[in-house]
Amino acid sequence: MSKLIILLLSLILVSENVHSERILAMVMAPSYSHQMFYQQLWRELAIRGHDIVVVTTDPTNEVLPNFKEISMKESYGPAKEFMKVMLNTSIFQVVIQDKWTEMTTMMSEFQMNLPQVQELVHNKSEHFDLLMIEHFITPALAFQHRFNCPMIGVVSLDALTYSHEVMGNPVHSILYPMSFFPYQEDLSFFERLVSVVFGNAFNYLQLGAVEHLDKLNRGIFGEDTPSISEILERTDMLFVNANPVFSPVRPHTPSTISIAGGMHMKPPKALPEDLKKFLDSATQGAIYFSLGSNVKSNELSSDLRQTIMKTLEQIPYKILWKFENDTLPGKPANVMITKWAPQQDILRHKNIKLFITQGGLQSLEEALYSHVPLVIMPFFGDQQANALKAKSKGMARIVDRHNLNVEDFKKAILDVLENPAYKNTVTRLAKEIQDTPMTPLENAIWWTEYVLRHKGAQHLKGPRIPAYQYYYLDVLAFIAGVFVVILILLFVIVKLTLKGLCSMMKCSRKEKLKTK
Structure with a gap:
């Protein structure tokens, strides 16, 4: 009641x-x-x-x-x-x-x-x-x-x-x-x-x-x-x-x-049973890999996809990959694919240690709020700029999809996983951005x-x-014009003065000659 x-x-x-x-x-x-x-x-x-x-x-x-x-x-x-x-x-x-x-x-x-x-x-x-x-x-x-x-x-x-x-x-x-x-x-x-x-x-x-x-x-x-x-x-x-x-x-x-x-952050929800079981079993840590809603992993070129799979196969962690097909030929044993992924809840899972992403702003924010460092593979739009910003802040590494090779990709992943500075930075930044008088x-x-x-x-x-007004162009032009006019006037005055002095000196000479 x-x-x-x-x-x-x-x-x-x-x-x-x-x-x-x-x-x-x-x-x-x-x-x-x-x-x-x-x-x-x-x-x-x-x-x-x-x-x-x-x-x-x-x-x-x-x-x-x-x-x-x-x-x-x-x-x-x-x-x-x-x-x-x-x-x-x-x-x-x-x-x-x-x-x-x-x-x-x-x-x-x-x-x-x-x-x-x-x-x-x-x-x-x-x-x-x-x-x-x-x-x-x-x-x-x-x-x-x-x-x-x-x-x-x-x-x-x-x-x-x-x-x-x-x-x-x-x-x-x-x-x-x-x-x-x-x-x-x-x-x-x-x-x-x-x-x-x-x-x-x-x-x-x-x-x-x-x-x-x-x-x-x-x-x-x-x-x-x-x-x-x-x-x-x-x-x-x-x-x-x-x-x-x-x-x-x-x-x-x-x-x-x-x-x-x-x-856009939503209250936590329980993960689907298959995803929960996979991530719970990753006691050494897990990686979440998603290229967002616009870039489809199943539409990547075969060369890029093969480079990614060869790299993930060498990483000693379990990897959850948002992949838009039911199957992935040649899938490494440590990788689980899922066509649909509740990203926010996945990133909140205690065993997630790294997020490999395309660098979309909402994805970066979700990683930030979940205190998960990043490896970013930009594709288009604002993703490259977002990646550079995240890297400059010390919360991410960037890899170039156009020149990706196994050695560089693996090095970037392991660096973020093994260097605690990335995790510490993303945690600090999350606290700073959430310290506001009211929620977004x-x-x-x-x-x-x-x-x-x-x-x-x-x-x-x-x-x-x-x-032209915002950049003071008219004001600067006027000041420059006044300055030029003053210079011209000074030049004319000096020229006339010198001319007058010369005339006076000539007259003085003539007078002296006459007296002689």
Whole structure:
């Protein structure tokens, strides 16, 4: 009876302090790592009484009151072509060939024409009090205009340049290079040159896709639909996963909220019996090997896969490998493969001593929170930059998949396993990042409800000025101009003075000659 009374009182308190609102959440990227980061936020908002509709490529299928998911699983079809391009193309080729714009435009057309998205567009009785949307160049931003509501941009890593610009945050290609660039602090001259040229070119190409997407939106939402650039300017708040361990520490306006990593971490669950039995038996320690959700181990080249297997065979530890096939010909005896792996719970297992990963941000955060050091094999996107950051912090070794050999791979694995400095570092960093006044989830919830309470947050955004003013170019040009004018005047004055003196000296000579 007392428990029932406590429950009723809790419900009353929640109902008094939380005003239920309708929220549309959209994460259009067909990538599980992008989707998973905010799943806990959608769930918690629903539990707090808000009415949540989530448009996602990876529905959780969780049954909750006030919670509805609109699945876009079909997006993974065209996404395969996108992944092929990204896996086989460097970021510099992407910029030069404008592959990013080409692929994102194709994906946008596919998604916006899905029947379930079209139904959301044309349902005249539908309304929302807030749009929370992944802050990329996407025609789905037009839902802000469609529902005439405040908008929070969300990103599962640090935001791209144009996102920081619209919030009034300082942007600088050298201080804060794009997360796709494998650069750290103290860039060399060549790195600074590349970051300025290619970083700005990529930003320009991103915004260059807007014209085509605007045309698409006018056909879907109507001719009066504002441009995507204009809608981006309407962003009230931006949530970024700028983990200070893996992201540049940068200043930002109050309208940009750093979630600081770990929001996607879930409460521990028991492992499936077969995985538990395998890891429990690894009394000398075990290694977890996974290349994430986008890179499939079963699609690696045969040469790379053979090098990996020959190396793992020589490691005196049991290894759990997330492998997408039921079988792996030539599998070493110390290796167990699994098509599906509850990664967070695996990393929490007491016998896990090392995580071999592709370097995705969420994977690195999960290793950090579980105090597990890393060997990183980057493939694409921000993985190389993440790997360099983890290495510079002293929590990881990096191996190059393009030139991988058994000796170097084995040396990297054994170094991290046998050198306690890696484990000590990752443990220290985890304690530092978790020492915060509130959890990442509590932080995100508070600011979401802040925007709902105030019907927006434009007042928290910083001022925006042209680049020539931001870098004082007009002021410096004026000062330089004044300096040049002063120099010219001095030159003229000196010249005239000298000319006058010369004239006086000539006259003086003439007078002397006359007197003689």
